[in-house]
Amino acid sequence: MLAKTNRIVRGVDYRAVVRRGARVGGECTLTYIASNGSGGVRFGFIVGKTVGGAVVRNRVRRRLKAAAHQLLPQIPAGHDVVVRAFPASAQASWSTLLEELTHAVYRAGSR
Secondary structure: OOOOOHOOOOOOHHHHHHHHOOOEEOOOOOEEEEEEOOOOOEEEEEEEOOOHHHHHHHHHHHHHHHHHHHHHOOOOOOEEEEEOOOOOHOOHHHHHHHHHHHHHHHHOOOO
């Protein structure tokens, strides 16, 4: 579980990251990463109704949060990460989701 200090909770912050962040796409997710200037790392997740019903969306969100928790120490301080789940994420394996997030973090970090 992500600590409260590691979560994006305001809509304004989500919009800012999506608008100005580096974008890295994958088969199951689209990841936006932007500098936040606060020194901490924060994550946000967007899982729309196209992914599935409430049970499926919540399962996808929990899996993405667990992957983000594993990646937390590897992300440089001062960044916000927003992950948008595609419908393919509902059938994706844990290793696929973790691999996509890891790839997105490293690819955006090299820009």
